[in-house]
Amino acid sequence: MRTYPNSKETKEIIKQLVSIPSPSGNTKKVIQYVEGFLTALNIETRRNRKGGLIATLPGENNNEHRMLTAHVDTLGAMVKEIKSNGRLRLDLIGGFKYNAIEGEYCEIHTSGGKIYTGTILMHQTSVHVYKNAGKAKRNQENMELRIDAKVENADDIRALGIEVGDFVSFDPRVQMTDNGFIKSRHLDDKASVAILMQLMKRLKEEKKALPYTTHFLISNNEEIGYGGNSNITPETVEYLAVDMGAMGDGQSTDEYTTSICVKDASGPYHFGLREHLVQLAEANHIAYKKDIYPYYGSDASAAIRAGHDIIHGLIGPGIDSSHAYERTHETSLDNTEQLVYHYVHSEIVSY
Known part of the structure; x- marks a missing residue:
């Protein structure tokens, strides 16, 4: 080449x-x-x-x-809802499907300038708990953002400064291989x-x-x-x-x-x-x-x-x-x- x-x-x-x-x-x-x-x-x-x-x-x-x-x-997302279980519901920015971001690391960017990390997961992720973990639809209702912070309810999330409308960005996971490939979001x-x-x-x-x-x-x-x-x-x-x-x-x-x-x-x-x-x-x-x-x-x-x-x-x-x-x-x-x-x-x- x-x-x-x-x-x-x-x-x-x-x-x-x-x-x-x-x-x-x-x-x-x-x-x-x-x-x-x-x-x-x-x-x-x-x-x-x-x-x-x-x-x-x-x-x-x-x-x-x-x-x-x-x-x-x-592409990205925005906080749609602060859930009572201490997690976030997302609304997507751009034309893609939820399955494309399942398991992805992400960041929440608050209006106040703070950044929190997290992971985008199915609510029914654990196969030890949910019988339908593999069959449940990958959609807005079932997928949620798990924040890397000690939060157990909506009040705990809001105490961090996170609110509806905050932007969510996805970890690009960029890699350059020795043979010329570039992998990244x-x-x-x-x-x-x-x-x-x-x-x-x-x-x-x-x-x-x-x-x-x-x-x-x-x-x-x-x-x-x-x-x-x-x-x-x-x-x-x-x-x-x-x-x-x-x-x-x-x-x-x-x-x-x-x-x-x-x-x-x-x-x-x-x-x-x-x-x-x-x-x-x-x-x-x-x-x-x-x-x-x-x-x-x-x-x-x-x-x-x-x-x-x-x-x-x-x-x-x-x-x-x-x-x-x-x-x-x-x-x-x-x-x-x-x-x-x-x-x-x-x-x-x-x-």
Whole structure:
């Protein structure tokens, strides 16, 4: 396999990103991390009112713009109910199932700034007590959060400062293997955020003007549907979302190539831009797969739904077990970064 020249640096950025809790609605710290990285490179940034971060690199053509986006918000949960047995009932943030977080370590982030650890478990976990431990449904009614504190009732929990509405984040359990695999929660979409951060660093170091002024949106509400649907300049012609490629039965996406999405639940992506990306990949010996993601939406599709008159596309590294304990390989990161690098240097698709 081809050696990825920035693999150590990119994987370290991923490790840092996934280790910063950032469920949708509570992303301030991770945005600050990305902002600090870009500020150190003297890249112009600004915040939008939703809390997302926009970086801009000027281009030779300022009449037509591009925008690339990746999202830093993740799946998570919120305290729904303080139970009389000294445990918490959860309400999920993002599109995933309770079975994906059974047995997961987590943190409760109180409004007062305190953090408590805990574990997400079935109420009927003990096989020595509950005959239906394996058959009970994994749902909101049966699953609960066990706090690592001496609490026996709701009053004990409230005495800790925990209340309804407090955010719950999941332990990423990030691991990097010697043969190039990256295993962690929240590679969707922090792997892509790391790719864009590395891309901006490379562009800044090369000191070569882009053909078009290019904006990079680090969005913070994608998992709930509206992270990248605003702050798109009137000059923006093309909008490329960099987000995970979905793997599973019937899919062509894998963990070693970049995935070019041709259609998701929102419908087909722009044919001209999709074919342009394919041509760039083939011309530059970048391994890719075209694919359809049946139950998926991106910041690019959110922008289209919001009424923006743009050419929209979607690419990303292939991610196994999306919205659970995810995995990809450094070659997929490499192929995706190379494709976005050649893309930002290419001509805008004719419309």
